[in-house]
Amino acid sequence: MKKGVSFLVTVALIALVSSLASASDPGPLQDTCVAIDEPNDAVFVNGKFCKDPKLTMAEDFFSPGLDKPGNTSNQVGSNVTTVNVDKIKGLNTLGISIVRIDYEPYGENPPHTHPRATEILTVLEGTLYVGFVTSNPENRLISKVLNKGDVFVFPIGLIHFQFNVGHTNAVAIAGLNSQNPGVITIAKAVFGSNPPINPDVLTRAFQLDKNVVDYLQSRFS
Template sequence: MTVLVNGITCKNPSWVQANDIYYSGMHIRGNTSNAMGSSVTLAFVFQIPGLNTLGISLARLDFAPWGVILPHTHPHATEILTILEGQIQVGFVTSNPENHHFSKVLNKGDVFVFPVNLVHYQRNVGNTYAVAMVALSSQNPGVIPIGNVSFGSKPDISTDILAKALQVSDDVISNIQTKF
């Protein structure tokens, strides 16, 4: 009999092996030669099956100079970030009606917290490589990239809805949607 918890198959405890609670690779620099100049290396339940039900995960963030991790949310987790190298600007926005933007430039050894499900981002503000580690309060925190879900959904959100939301023309929205 297969038992699913959080949509992930649970192993019979007598069948668990060390590799179910192990992952190698967090020391490897991510490929930042993309349009965003960033890379995320995940250590979630999909990489470490033994995390299922433990409520914790980890990720490594790599940044080329001026690289960015675009605004996104984690619907299932609070995130805590520690800077290992470089200088990174971080920020998040609270919910309506306040929409308060908290932002800070962090240096090596600094820590910052992003509360669950709030839109947040990270950006290298230096001319050198930067790296950070994040811990998340879920084995599968989920990620909702704001641009991707707004302009790259399948099927598309109607251009007139997005045009009204962003107060631009339908042509502007159509042009943005082609990029996703």
């Protein structure tokens, strides 16, 4: 009896580890599941409610304008145009999305993570210095300079960035394996949280003078 229980526990643990290792957006159970707003009395779990498949139309799978440059007049000198399930309702349950990233000269897409997606990026114009950092304890930087036509992959959940090292504008397009990959910009999340993180926490964590922490929080708040 004990051997049987032990075997079942082992199988259960293996199944759990396997399911966690392969976790991603759930697969569709029908041809289309075009997202609609949830009814007022429904419980929102993690995803979208579906339109009746018989009412599906081409517009549910279409979004124009990805050829238009984004406005890079901001502090970081870049702009991300996102096409996810909020933009194309037909992406619901399909597990993919796409973004266009525009960079002014020496502009950057600052260090950030996507908690729910791996990203594959292709440079359309310009030259980008890109990279990601592996997890503790190594924290190893994997980086490369990319030119037009080059492709680079950022693994799910890892901090990564892109920086335009050229004298002209740069453009990239990236695919992500989630209908809603999410984004956490590291500096903004840490120094611009609402409400603010206690400065004593950040002073100790980043080994900074408290005046520097106060300054950074004022910049990102």
